[in-house]
Amino acid sequence: MSSQEVPQLKAVILDWAGTTIDFGSCAPASVFVEIFRQRGVDITAAQAREPMGRAKRDHIAAVAAMPEVDALWRAIHDGASITNDQIEAMYNDFLPLQKKTLGNHSQMIEGVCETIHWCREQGLKIGSTTGYTRELLQIVAAAAAEQGYVPDCALGVEDAPAGRPAPYLIYQAALQMEVFPLWRIVKVDDTVVGIEAGRNAGCWTVGVTRTGNGVGLSEAEWDGLGKPEQTEKIDAAAASLKQAGAHRIVESVADLVPVLIDFNDRLAAGELP
Structure with missing residues (x-):
């Protein structure tokens, strides 16, 4: 042997x-940044990457729960933190955006x-x-x-x-x-x-x-x-x-x-x- x-x-x-x-x-990092940006919340690449590896819906929820991101969200949502329905909507937006980018990142x-x-x-x-x-x-x-x-x-x-x-x-x-x-x-x-x-x-x-x-x-x-x-x-x-x-x-x-x-x-x- x-x-x-x-x-x-x-x-x-x-x-x-x-x-x-x-x-x-x-590919995934750029899309996480984009779906928050579309809702008026500018997250950093480091914040987008921190929960990487989790299922994508869980990933969105983890980013939204970060104190800095939560504060930005509440500032434009009358003091209210993100809801499960809003997380689900972001996840639904994530999937087609991610699908578009994968061809350039495979x-x-x-x-x-x-x-x-x-x-x-x-x-x-x-x-x-x-x-x-x-x-x-x-x-x-x-x-x-x-x-x-x-x-x-x-x-x-x-x-x-x-x-x-x-x-x-x-x-x-x-x-x-x-x-x-x-x-x-x-x-x-x-x-x-x-x-x-x-x-x-x-x-x-x-x-x-x-x-x-x-x-x-x-x-x-x-x-x-x-x-x-x-x-x-x-x-x-x-x-x-x-x-x-x-x-x-x-x-x-x-x-x-x-x-x-x-x-x-x-x-x-x-x-x-």
């Missing part, structure tokens, strides 16, 4: 935006397909989960397939009773892929709630920094930064993901192979996540 083989592991479950596609997770992140190919050679199954609805997921999954990425399962928000940080989407992916126990699975995600979901499920977890929501920049924006600024942003993203419980941190899924080999070796030595 080659030292590069990973027989102890059985599957890798990957997020979508910011992890496998859409460098910087730009490019595979460099190096991801090569990593997936290596995983397939090792016999690992590939699952995927997202906070997107099934309708939105179909768009990005079709675009990814054209670029050579087809996971064994692709699950969206309707496929579990609750989204991240609950572990149910991971449970469902494990069921569909017929993989157990869950400590033979690696969950890879660029969001805090995604890492929390992986830990809650009992998986190994890997946080993604440079290409993900924590840094939150397009590839062109990232390339325009100086080295000190890049390092600062990666360190900040890594700190958040480590605090959420990530076992390891990578800048990109392109860097995942050595981490999988390490997890395999730790399992072979009797260590569990």
Whole structure:
């Protein structure tokens, strides 16, 4: 058996935006900003990104509940905070706006397909989960397939009773892929709630920094930064993901192979996540 083989592991479950596609997770962030702007509330990109990884309706509610956003909302709504009906209306507006933007934000992140190919050679199954609805997921999954990425399962928000940080989407992916126990699975995600979901499920977890929501920049924006600024942003993203419980941190899924080999070796030595 080659030292590069990973027989102890059985599957890798990957997020979508910011992890496998859409460098910087730009598509959802821009739409969250827009739906609040349409209602006279200007939120920052950082506020839009903070709950990233949650189901989109939950995400809207989380942004609206932020003290600064709530104050802005109340200032133009006679002192009243946002209602459930207003959140539902924003969610209904979110879906068509997000659908329009996905076509421009479904490019595979460099190096991801090569990593997936290596995983397939090792016999690992590939699952995927997202906070997107099934309708939105179909768009990005079709675009990814054209670029050579087809996971064994692709699950969206309707496929579990609750989204991240609950572990149910991971449970469902494990069921569909017929993989157990869950400590033979690696969950890879660029969001805090995604890492929390992986830990809650009992998986190994890997946080993604440079290409993900924590840094939150397009590839062109990232390339325009100086080295000190890049390092600062990666360190900040890594700190958040480590605090959420990530076992390891990578800048990109392109860097995942050595981490999988390490997890395999730790399992072979009797260590569990």
